[in-house]
Amino acid sequence: MLNTLINKIAFTFAPAQTRWNALETGQRRLLVIGTLLLALGFLVAFVWLPAVRARDMLNSRIPQLEAQLALMRSQAAEVTALGKSPISPVAPRRVADVTALQSVFGPDAQIAAAQNGFRIVIPAVSYASWWDKTGDAASQYALTLNKATLTRLDRPVKSEAIIAVDMQLAGVGTAAPTPSAAPAPQGK
Numbered sequence: 160m161l162n163t164l165i166n167k168i169a170f171t172f173a174p175a176q177t178r179w180n181a182l183e184t185g186q187r188r189l190l191v192i193g194t195l196l197l198a199l200g201f202l203v204a205f206v207w208l209p210a211v212r213a214r215d216m217l218n219s220r221i222p223q224l225e226a227q228l229a230l231m232r233s234q235a236a237e238v239t240a241l242g243k244s245p246i247s248p249v250a251p252r253r254v255a256d257v258t259a260l261q262s263v264f265g266p267d268a269q270i271a272a273a274q275n276g277f278r279i280v281i282p283a284v285s286y287a288s289w290w291d292k293t294g295d296a297a298s299q300y301a302l303t304l305n306k307a308t309l310t311r312l313d314r315p316v317k318s319e320a321i322i323a324v325d326m327q328l329a330g331v332g333t334a335a336p337t338p339s340a341a342p343a344p345q346g347k
Contacts, residue, residue: 255300255330263296276305278328283312284318293326302328 177189183185253259258278260270281289286309296302307326 162230253300255296255302255328258302260296260328263299264292276302276327279324279326279328281324283321283323287319287321289324291323293328296328300330302330305329 161211182190221317257270257272257275257277260279264270264279264281266283267281284292289309293304297304307324307328310323310325312321312323
């Protein structure tokens with residue numbers, strides 16, 4: 160099999176070999192020199208010049224990279240210093256009560272103080288609106304969502320899911336409100 164391949168290659172290049180043998184020594188030498196110069200030109204154009212350009216580009220980036228490294232080192236020192244400093248409290252949060260939560264969740268929400276926080280029932284609200292209001296209440300009054308029951312209602316508005324919510328919010332690190340507070344009146 161290898162012999163047949165070699166024979167095919169020899170047969171393919173037989174006319175070129177005949178031409179080469181027909182050339183005089185000076186012509187052969189000139190053809191070899193021309194081929195070498197052409198190969199050298201390709202080597203310079205496609206290997207050496209791109210390598211030189213890449214080296215010059217990288218050398219020009221070194222000062223910029225050194226400046227970025229110095230900045231990162233100074234920021235690392237600042238982060239280390241911040242890590243060693245005591246944690247300062249965030250802005251003081253207000254104490255939650257039924258009236259304050261009613262202003263966050265709106266007049267449709269039924270809010271009652273419970274033994275371990277607040278129970279909030281909203282008959283119909285979009286999911287995104289409920290989530291935003293819960294986040295607002297949690298950040299303003301240091302509350303966490305203890306328990307939530309969401310029921311999807313078959314009333315889509317502008318392709319938003321409408322849900323009914325029954326949830327419980329509890330205080331974070333504070334005493335739970337007493338259930339003596341009267342629930343807010345229901346509104347529309």
